[in-house]
Amino acid sequence: MKVGIPRALLYYRYGEFWKSFFKCLNVDFIISPPTNKKILDQGVKYVSSEVCLPVKIICGHLDWLKNKATHLFLPRFVELNNGLYTCPKMIGIVDIARFHFQNYFQIISPKIKNNFYWTHFKLGLKLTKNPLKVKNAIDNAQKYLNSYPKLKANGAPKILLLSHFYNIYDYYISQPIIETFKNQGFTIITKEHLDNKRLNSTKGFAKNIRWVYERELYNAFYYFLPQVQGVCNIISFGCGPDSLISEVMLNEAHIQNKPFLQLIIDEHTSATGLITRIEAFCEIIKKRLDNNVSSIIL
């Protein structure tokens, strides 16, 4: 048995956990390579053009894994922490995988609904009959749960780059954006730089947000806003939850007089439009700093 893990979507949050978990259970696994053009081009063929870029990308990763693995590991994340949901596409991706790839692999898709630990425990028991070994594997992997990948963030001026981890840490998507900011002399912080307690805070408006990752975005936005010179929000075209939460943040940034840039991404390859917007955004921030406009209320 060889388990295939797509390097997309939730891999960027739980990847390290899964790697450690399967390794401890002596399960052979293979992870698809970082996204590249070929993977994206393949992925686009599987889904309707209306779905968001990250879903197109994960389909490309599934395509890459076929014939290389016997099983496909794709848990269905429905609900986390009581009443906090992931997005419909994340819940439905397993069905897309089933539709296209069930002839290629056996699909392992435990449903996660407030029971991250137990779901993995039960899965472990299926793979090995030894409960102690499963418990050890989970306990060992646990330390990776709260250690997310982070961009290096020292120096000023700072930009808060707000987007889902599967957009920012998939460098195929984010590299042109991050590079342009760096070339303009800006340092980037992301929501992963905020501690877990603040990230999951339910204070203020955040308690009304029922999407787990959107709540994180909002909390990070709210916490970092006074510390940064500007906010750049990357939204995948067609993302419903993001389009709503982005409006809320846009208004708040407006009230607090902070530049806020919305960038909408899809599979088109030309980065020119993005670069023009980022360059102008950076220059406006620099001009504000030079003229000390940040203290003036618009």
Next chain:
Amino acid sequence: MIKTYLGIDVGSISTKGVLITENREIIAHAYLRTQGQPIEAIKNLIKELFKDNKNIEIKGVGTTGSARRLAGVIVGADVIKNEIITHAVAATYFYPETRTIIEIGGQDSKIILLKDSVPVDFAMNTVCAAGTGSFLEHQAIRLGIPIEEFGDYALRAKKAATIAGRCTVFAESDMIHKTQLGIPIEEIIRGLCEAIVRNYLGTVAKGKDIQPLILFQGGVAANIGVKTAFERALGIEVIVPQHFLIMGAIGAAFIAQDYTQKTKSTKFIGENLLDINFKTKTFECRDCTNFCEVIETYKNTQIIDRYGDRCGKWSEKLPNII
């Protein structure tokens, strides 16, 4: 010899150029169609600008617009600046009181907010070019009306037909449907102008404080119907500056002037660029699975610019000529 500065704005639809003196007087300007051939358009633009001005000396060059990099490499620009900054620089020179710039071009629409002549916020259309110049032009051609007269048609209408403005495809089917109902063409055109304004205010300018003085720039500003629709929607006067078409180019020239007065030299390659054969080539790099599309610019047989590679190995290999 008159000391002058050259500003070039190469957009998706049109190529604009301007020559200004040391005192920021415009001595020549030109506007022509890019027609998908930016290199030819730039050469024709230079020809046009220099035609009646033999006794000049170029002290600095600035390029802007979506093809600013290509234009900059070809003419030897001292500064290559994005459209937002150049438009803001030109607007505040002519109208220091400007607080809002509405700019609608061929493919882009943007809003720029200023405070004390400093651009402090901006927004641009996102993935969709609905309600920009190329759409208006397409409709003008379809209706058989010269684009220059579009605005007058709108002004003649007493009321506006309701046209969807969010999507050009829906707008077009709305327009076809309304003509078939027998609604006069004037009312439909006025409806279209209002749809463009509604779309602009609802998407690009969403959440922005639109304060007077408002300048309206870019190709679509030629359309009096759209200007009037803006005034009606905002309830404030909207000013279309005299040089609304070439504001980007003017801004680029101003920035070039400021820059070269510090550096005291220009990289401008001179009028002989008309005799040089410029070419662009693209190839797909097969060294990894990213298959980057690398774009190369040749000056006769010599490579002068190369970009588009994610890893940077092609652009770094370039001998530093620029």
